[in-house]
Amino acid sequence: MNSLVNIHSRNAKPVKELVAISGKGGTGKTSLVASFASLANHAVLADCDVDAADLHLLAGPHVIRSEPFTGGERATINTNFCSVCGQCQDLCRFGAIHLNGPGNMVFAATYQVDPMACEGCGVCAWFCPNQAIQLDPAINGTWSVSDTRFGPMVHARLGAGAENSGKLVSLVRTTAKQIAEERQMELVMIDGSPGIGCPVIASITGVDLALIVTEPTPSGLHDMQRVAELTRHFGIPAAVCVNKWDLNPEMSKTIEAAAQERGLTAVGRVRYDPAVTEAQIQEKTIVEYRQDGSAADIRKVWRQLRQRLSQSLSPFGVGQTLAMSPAEQVESVSIQ
Ligand code: SF4
Ligand code: SF4
Numbered sequence: 161m162n163s164l165v166n167i168h169s170r171n172a173k174p175v176k177e178l179v180a181i182s183g184k185g186g187t188g189k190t191s192l193v194a195s196f197a198s199l200a201n202h203a204v205l206a207d208c209d210v211d212a213a214d215l216h217l218l219a220g221p222h223v224i225r226s227e228p229f230t231g232g233e234r235a236t237i238n239t240n241f242c243s244v245c246g247q248c249q250d251l252c253r254f255g256a257i258h259l260n261g262p263g264n265m266v267f268a269a270t271y272q273v274d275p276m277a278c279e280g281c282g283v284c285a286w287f288c289p290n291q292a293i294q295l296d297p298a299i300n301g302t303w304s305v306s307d308t309r310f311g312p313m314v315h316a317r318l319g320a321g322a323e324n325s326g327k328l329v330s331l332v333r334t335t336a337k338q339i340a341e342e343r344q345m346e347l348v349m350i351d352g353s354p355g356i357g358c359p360v361i362a363s364i365t366g367v368d369l370a371l372i373v374t375e376p377t378p379s380g381l382h383d384m385q386r387v388a389e390l391t392r393h394f395g396i397p398a399a400v401c402v403n404k405w406d407l408n409p410e411m412s413k414t415i416e417a418a419a420q421e422r423g424l425t426a427v428g429r430v431r432y433d434p435a436v437t438e439a440q441i442q443e444k445t446i447v448e449y450r451q452d453g454s455a456a457d458i459r460k461v462w463r464q465l466r467q468r469l470s471q472s473l474s475p476f477g478v479g480q481t482l483a484m485s486p487a488e489q490v491e492s493v494s495i496q
Pocket of ligand 1: 245246288289292293
């Protein structure tokens with residue numbers, strides 16, 4: 161492995177992990193993560209939304225290392241040895257084997273594995289009477305380490321229809337944490353996968369704080385409740401932020417009340433702001449683009465989150481706080 165991620169400092173500071181999650185995509189979670197990264201200026205970014213990664217669009221990474229991701233196995237048939245007995249097709253529960261392969265010396269057509277449908281269970285290889293089937297490591301995507309204007313970033317892309325996204329998420333998180341330890345950085349900021357499935361569980365397991373980002377709609381309430389249940393199940397401290405809250409103030413109140421009933425903290429609201437799109441067109445975060453509007457809301461949310469993370473540092477050092485970035489120090493002076 162590259163020394164970038166392979167060296168552990170013996171005197172490494174405790175690294176905190178903050179993850180932003182949502183019950184579904186499109187809540188503005190990634191825009192918030194990029195803004196927090198801009199404000200923090202001392203975090204390693206980890207894009208764990210590997211099925212639909214888009215943090216790179218705002219972070220503008222310069223890739224310094226990229227590797228294939230192998231997860232699971234995939235069957236292939238050596239058609240020269242296939243006697244067209246059809247056992248493999250009968251046994252494959254995933255319908256991945258079809259009589260559409262090239263002919264051999266004896267048969268006009270042979271069996272062939274559809275790599276998109278193969279789950280790598282190995283049953284066909286086990287029962288093939290001619291040992292014509294082999295299992296090879298499946299390349300399911302790529303993962304990369306990059307430099308960004310916010311700091312280092314670990315990101316990945318899962319191949320279309322590829323499985324094992326939970327394993328890839330774990331790889332991204334582990335690498336990001338190793339980089340943070342090596343560079344003496346205090347925080348890993350994770351853009352988690354949406355939903356409540358395996359990749360989300362891999363995104364949140366063991367983090368110090370989960371920020372649930374939701375929208376003021378009935379489905380936003382439902383999604384928040386599902387994700388909150390997931391964090392409760394795994395014992396993860398969680399907080400809630402309603403994005404575009406002013407589109408439905410009553411529903412925003414309902415969501416925050418439901419969050420408090422579950423013991424979650426509402427760490428602030430972010431208003432709807434057309435300037436977010438303007439900023440994205442210029443490949444900037446809203447906090448780089450504007451000071452007012454939703455940018456001011458996001459700064460408030462970030463201060464709350466930093467406070468929560470600093471409190472969670474206390475077991476490692478009484479009075480220890482998460483360091484402010486130069487931009488935050490200037491801002492805190494102007495606030496006082
Ligand atoms: S089980 Fe083996 S020999 Fe039989 S059809 Fe499948 S690949 Fe060919
Ligand atoms: S490895 Fe399993 S899923 Fe893949 S083709 Fe063979 S039986 Fe089907």
